[in-house]
Amino acid sequence: MAIWLRRSRSLAHYLKAEIGFWKVPNQRSFLNPCFFNPENSSSTTLTGENYGNPASFLGNSPTLFGSRRFESIKSGREELDLEYENSGHQNQAMDFPGGRISFTSEMKFISESPRERIPCYRVLDYDGLPIMHSSFVEVSKEEALKMFSSMVTLETMDTILYEAQRQGRISFYLTSIGEEAINIATAAALTPHDVVLPQYREPGVLLWRGFTLQEFSNQCFGNKADYGKGRQMPIHYGSNKHNYFTVSSTIATQIPQAVGAAYSLKMDKKDACVVTYFGDGGTSEGDFHAGLNFAAVMEAPVVYICRNNGWAISTPVSQQFRSDGVVVKGKAYGIQSIRVDGNDALAVYSATRAAREMAITEQKPILIEMLTYRVGHHSTSDDSTKYRPVDEIEHWKTARNPISRFRKWVDKNGWWSDKDESELRVNVRKQLLQAIQVAEKAEKPPISNLFTDVYESLPSNLCEQEELLRESIKRHPQDYPSDVPV
Amino acid sequence: MVDAIDHIINSAAKSNYMSAGQISVPIVFRGPNGAAAGVGAQHSQCYAAWFGACPGLKVLAPYSSEDARGLLKAAIRDPDPVVFLENELLYGESFPVSAEVLDSSFCLPIGKAKIEREGKDVTITAFSKMVGYALKAAEILAKEGISAEVINLRSIRPLDRSTINASVRKTNRLVTVEEGFPQHGVGAEICASVVEESFEYLDAPVERIAGADVPMPYAANLERMAVPQIEDIVRAAKRACYRSVPLAATA
Numbered sequence: 001m002a003i004w005l006r007r008s009r010s011l012a013h014y015l016k017a018e019i020g021f022w023k024v025p026n027q028r029s030f031l032n033p034c035f036f037n038p039e040n041s042s043s044t045t046l047t048g049e050n051y052g053n054p055a056s057f058l059g060n061s062p063t064l065f066g067s068r069r070f071e072s073i074k075s076g077r078e079e080l081d082l083e084y085e086n087s088g089h090q091n092q093a094m095d096f097p098g099g100r101i102s103f104t105s106e107m108k109f110i111s112e113s114p115r116e117r118i119p120c121y122r123v124l125d126y127d128g129l130p131i132m133h134s135s136f137v138e139v140s141k142e143e144a145l146k147m148f149s150s151m152v153t154l155e156t157m158d159t160i161l162y163e164a165q166r167q168g169r170i171s172f173y174l175t176s177i178g179e180e181a182i183n184i185a186t187a188a189a190l191t192p193h194d195v196v197l198p199q200y201r202e203p204g205v206l207l208w209r210g211f212t213l214q215e216f217s218n219q220c221f222g223n224k225a226d227y228g229k230g231r232q233m234p235i236h237y238g239s240n241k242h243n244y245f246t247v248s249s250t251i252a253t254q255i256p257q258a259v260g261a262a263y264s265l266k267m268d269k270k271d272a273c274v275v276t277y278f279g280d281g282g283t284s285e286g287d288f289h290a291g292l293n294f295a296a297v298m299e300a301p302v303v304y305i306c307r308n309n310g311w312a313i314s315t316p317v318s319q320q321f322r323s324d325g326v327v328v329k330g331k332a333y334g335i336q337s338i339r340v341d342g343n344d345a346l347a348v349y350s351a352t353r354a355a356r357e358m359a360i361t362e363q364k365p366i367l368i369e370m371l372t373y374r375v376g377h378h379s380t381s382d383d384s385t386k387y388r389p390v391d392e393i394e395h396w397k398t399a400r401n402p403i404s405r406f407r408k409w410v411d412k413n414g415w416w417s418d419k420d421e422s423e424l425r426v427n428v429r430k431q432l433l434q435a436i437q438v439a440e441k442a443e444k445p446p447i448s449n450l451f452t453d454v455y456e457s458l459p460s461n462l463c464e465q466e467e468l469l470r471e472s473i474k475r476h477p478q479d480y481p482s483d484v485p486v
Numbered sequence: 487m488v489d490a491i492d493h494i495i496n497s498a499a500k501s502n503y504m505s506a507g508q509i510s511v512p513i514v515f516r517g518p519n520g521a522a523a524g525v526g527a528q529h530s531q532c533y534a535a536w537f538g539a540c541p542g543l544k545v546l547a548p549y550s551s552e553d554a555r556g557l558l559k560a561a562i563r564d565p566d567p568v569v570f571l572e573n574e575l576l577y578g579e580s581f582p583v584s585a586e587v588l589d590s591s592f593c594l595p596i597g598k599a600k601i602e603r604e605g606k607d608v609t610i611t612a613f614s615k616m617v618g619y620a621l622k623a624a625e626i627l628a629k630e631g632i633s634a635e636v637i638n639l640r641s642i643r644p645l646d647r648s649t650i651n652a653s654v655r656k657t658n659r660l661v662t663v664e665e666g667f668p669q670h671g672v673g674a675e676i677c678a679s680v681v682e683e684s685f686e687y688l689d690a691p692v693e694r695i696a697g698a699d700v701p702m703p704y705a706a707n708l709e710r711m712a713v714p715q716i717e718d719i720v721r722a723a724k725r726a727c728y729r730s731v732p733l734a735a736t737a
């Protein structure tokens with residue numbers, strides 16, 4: 001006992017000595033909220049010579065804390081961390097930039113991972129039965145059937161277009177197999193006015209909003225009817241009228257861009273939010289951290305949806321981060337977050353509805369981590385059997401399939417039958433094969449599309465180059481493909 | 487600005503094209519560019535060449551107050567993404583301006599260079615701070631009987647090739663000046679343009695003056711040697727006019 005006392009006394013003494021170094025001699029000026037002195041000409045010293053200079057810190061340059069930090073001290077009423085509540089050191093607290101903090105004499109490091117992982121919100125069990133006492137947003141029969149048939153359509157579209165790539169008819173494809181619930185249920189929970197910034201594994205959102213199988217196929221084949229004018233590789237869909245930003249291959253760049261888009265909605269006081277998606281791999285990008293932090297500070301109405309599907313191409317989540325997944329990262333930025341079973345359409349729907357509500361009424365970002373599994377390969381350029389076991393893939397494809405799980409619930413409500421199922425699948429398949437045929441036969445985009453949209457108006461050098469190209473084609477018609485319009 | 491370069495190039499510059507006109511990016515990225523004084527390697531690089539290579543971007547580099555005002559207004563009004571490269575040391579320099587420039591609606595066209603000083607013996611192209619150096623060099627050259635034409639590029643992308651070529655066709659000699667690194671620089675592009683369009687008019691090889699091919703050192707004496715000085719421009723102009731032995735021949 002005596003030893004402990006001695007140790008703690010010296011510890012307190014040690015801590016006091018340390019604090020003493022930083023103590024501002026004039027206690028009043030530090031705690032006085034009016035310490036910002038406009039007369040002091042060194043108001044620009046935040047980045048100037050005085051910053052970081054201990055002498056001036058201890059001296060009389062209160063303007064070291066510029067007006068912005070002054071604001072944050074006033075509004076920063078930090079919540080006491082539970083861990084420190086009981087070990088308060090005589091209830092002493094101190095105003096630091098950022099708010100009031102209590103002291104503790106116990107030197108305790110916060111654990112890097114909780115004893116228990118953050119639990120996952122779920123509504124339906126694997127038999128499609130709602131779990132007792134589960135809270136969720138009711139879905140009407142019409143809505144449920146639309147969701148279900150969209151999930152089936154998405155799965156069919158993916159399967160057939162993937163095959164088209166294997167047959168050499170399109171150059172590339174990327175499936176969302178296994179993530180149909182995330183794709184469709186999040187889309188169903190939004191309104192058409194909510195702006196979507198996708199990564200690339202969310203075509204279901206566009207499908208839900210009315211993009212047709214023909215429009216999808218046109219983009220994949222890069223024909224004349226492609227809204228992208230043949231500029232991008234397959235799956236890089238985009239549509240202004242559906243409020244769906246064109247897919248850009250770069251990872252996580254949409255995260256800070258979403259903040260900007262949300263801020264403009266905020267300025268216009270729109271009853272809408274921005275929803276942006278990314279995978280587990282995207283959370284390792286610098287843009288994820290900058291974006292989330294920015295959204296929190298700007299109080300932007302963004303719903304961040306992370307599709308944690310276990311794999312970033314061949315990198316498993318165990319090599320992606322050491323945190324308890326993505327949900328805990330929200331707290332680090334001051335963002336409310338939730339973990340959801342991404343293969344449970346009802347849970348996804350409810351959580352997204354709630355998040356959207358909060359984002360708009362409270363004007364702040366929300367983070368949702370949807371746990372799921374990427375059943376397909378990363379893309380047609382990948383063979384995932386090379387880095388993961390085939391039976392793992394099979395397990396998630398069958399036993400943990402989000403479509404069959406939702407189907408069970410829909411069946412139990414008496415809203416669907418096997419006959420409906422086979423009719424739907426036959427129908428969608430027929431439509432899709434038809435759309436692919438049409439898209440394949442359609443003309444390619446004209447060469448004027450090579451030069452337009454680089455700038456708003458065609459610059460003179462591109463004008464010249466286009467003329468030269470046309471002349472060249474005229475002179476050597478035999479070298480120019482006959483099925484491409486000039 | 488280099489911190490956000492992925493967003494500037496891969497998102498801002500390319501979005502309008504990739505989205506087929508659905509996503510327009512009428513944004514201006516402005517900030518200090520190039521060497522300041524005593525800030526070392528990571529704060530001194532000129533990115534005009536890097537940004538100037540990207541289709542979809544417009545790149546402007548003002549020199550005088552007139553440039554700064556007119557070009558910035560034009561940049562803001564422009565519907566395309568514009569990179570506006572200012573110079574920290576020029577922030578403190580004053581320039582005489584006409585009443586027209588002071589008018590609130592004053593705007594300069596993007597893609598048009600300005601002939602700051604007319605001449606007939608050699609063309610000197612420059613942008614940003616180097617325009618000031620080129621003008622001083624022209625003064626010195628005038629005393630030695632060489633009349634230099636100084637072109638303030640103002641616009642790195644689109645480059646005003648017609649003004650540059652017209653000038654070279656008149657003077658038959660060219661010196662390009664820039665603060666940035668020599669390889670793949672703005673001068674290299676100007677030289678290529680002149681060789682392609684006005685080859686027969688050149689009476690001497692094109693001289694390129696650029697920063698030293700090293701990360702910017704900090705010590706004042708080393709820093710001075712790493713950036714072009716007025717004397718370098720004078721010497722280059724003389725070489726182009728056959729008034730002194732070419733550099734290569736002295737090796």
